[in-house]
Amino acid sequence: MSNEPKNAFYAQSGGVTAVINASACGLIETARKHSDKIANVYAGRNGIIGALTEDLIDTNKESAENIAALKHTPGGAFGSCRHKLKSLEDNEEEYKRLIEVFKAHNIGYFFYNGGGDSQDTAHKVSQIGEKMGFPITCVGVPKTVDNDLPITDNCPGFGSVAKYVATSIREASFDVASMAKTSTKVFVMEVMGRHAGWIAAAGGLATEKEGDAPHIILFPEITFDEAAFLAKVDASVKNYGYCSIVVSEGVQNADGKFLAEAGGVDSFGHAQLGGVAPVIAELVKSKLGYKYHWAVADYLQRSARHIASKSDVEQAYALGVKAVEYAIDGHNAVMPTVERISDDPYEWKIGMANLADVANVEKMMPENYISEDGMHITEECRTYLQPLIQGEDYPPFKNGLPDYVELVNAPVEKKLNTEFKI
């Protein structure tokens, strides 16, 4: 690579989180400090689609204040997308187009901020230097509330969901406990995690002593056992006056069907719309007669920047910083990772993984993280999870509400006059 500074391309990919913008903040702030190496950061509008359609955002047009405010703003400030590049062999056109756009805009760095699929994409793009003769430095930036990337100790975004879920089930359970004598006895909260129970497990952090809510956690890893579940609900109501339940959206029955889809049909003839929480709640009511309430947190859980984990925010930011440092140090096809040094006190540092080792590997929850009855977490799990929710990092408030930034997102002038069909 010549000594002339190149531009960098940065994109957010897949489901967004409360802290993906903190990574963008760390990345852009660090790039600005190294303007001798990186002239400008162009962000893809709506992720990789922005690169394919030459729809680039000029981050140099954003004030330092705006970029700094990304650290406390949820969602994806440049837009994200769900678009997975096929392999070079299967869709060479897309890669040719990327090179065309990168060449036109003098882009020498590719930063891709996302989960498993996105790291796979970053890995594929890193191959175009060798396979298609276009030298580009590719660095992945980890992000996923699913916490399923390998090598890294945890994934930015997860710690904040974990803190939200544990806080919310604790708070709602204080409510239910108050009402249980004459009213609601069972509360069900549905959380994300179709394939892995990391988020559901985080709810277990609210249980600090015997009798604390949640009393039951239903994991996607554990086949739903109706009889055992109902027996535990009943015992909880009898022992503690109420029963508080965290259920993963991915819980399945013995036939391998999602419980959420095992219900009836709605007025449009479609499968039951209500998610898994109402199915579980109604089962309890029909079999045990207990009055219930249920909640589905959905996007609230992954966007709740107001209750973000401080360690999560700091790691997201540090990973953005390190991505740039790795790139200008000449590392290619890598991803910065979180390395845990100690559990208590919690210490961590940023490490490095090869994208080849990250792509297409899904980290599942270890078996010994789920208690023997399959309905709560173990001490090992608690030891792993506890540091990830440490610390509060409140956003500034204005008019009683979090003051989140909306960027200018000024377009970079197009240099190509060609359309590209996604």
Added chain:
Amino acid sequence: MSNEPKNAFYAQSGGVTAVINASACGLIETARKHSDKIANVYAGRNGIIGALTEDLIDTNKESAENIAALKHTPGGAFGSCRHKLKSLEDNEEEYKRLIEVFKAHNIGYFFYNGGGDSQDTAHKVSQIGEKMGFPITCVGVPKTVDNDLPITDNCPGFGSVAKYVATSIREASFDVASMAKTSTKVFVMEVMGRHAGWIAAAGGLATEKEGDAPHIILFPEITFDEAAFLAKVDASVKNYGYCSIVVSEGVQNADGKFLAEAGGVDSFGHAQLGGVAPVIAELVKSKLGYKYHWAVADYLQRSARHIASKSDVEQAYALGVKAVEYAIDGHNAVMPTVERISDDPYEWKIGMANLADVANVEKMMPENYISEDGMHITEECRTYLQPLIQGEDYPPFKNGLPDYVELVNAPVEKKLNTEFKI
């Protein structure tokens, strides 16, 4: 009343909130300062049921730290209940029993912390002095997330729900806006409020300028107009890329049926379980084809002490303080109220209402608080709501989670050997 200090009875009633314990805190702390007038505060375990069953809690057994911690703890620390006393004429037995228990425990003050039904109960109890010859000083303490008590400017509990709802819809909308290009375009968040749209209206505070979410609010006061709704959803997606919707659980169709119940049946043959959010979401999908996500906040919204409104906490506390001061000043059959002095800067003081004027009066949302198209709030509404979410009042955190107190709740020794059937 003689100069010998009497005991006080305090109970929490109806659905609990994030700040009802702040009222308990103010009340108990103030009673402790006036031990020459109030010997002890006995709390009813599970509300008025605790009085009827002589199941009293000795609050003198709680440390000053525990009582202080109530100010930041959600739920009802002594337990609440849904039990409405009938009129003296219809169920004299209950009143006789109350007098029996009050006499046995030397109770001269009755503090009842609740919403409309509870203030009605407090009013009825205030009549036993005159009608049944048992002198007792009755003071109601307002509380209800429904914000439907008359005379008082607003109701403790509501401001915190309002802050939670406006914060949550803003955060989730940042998420949806990021994803809208290739994924979710419509987000629906269901909130409480079966009869009045106060909570749904609060979501509108997140809209500070043209295009801000939420784009649509569906109120129980406005008959659901499918065509107008769908047109607005479509326009929002076309203009802003996505559509964010707050829907009250109480929205009804032209037949006066709750939309939540107008869906299909589940696998148990019961009415659609999913609440109104999935019904609205699926309607959008079937008619406009947009991908959706939906959330049901349920108890999370009214227990979210971690994002409580500071003015709400302060008012809840001050109302508890004033309740005691009114009582020892000899006021009977009254309720302290919030009186608004000015909107901006927000200033308020504690006033006083007669329970006779509060009981069985429901404050509805003024018509001019809902915009002309029936799907958002007006400036008048914003002016009213804005101060109620002012300020943050974070609870202390421990191990990454809010550190809420669980009281000892030691029983007062029973003096009667009689059972009472509720």
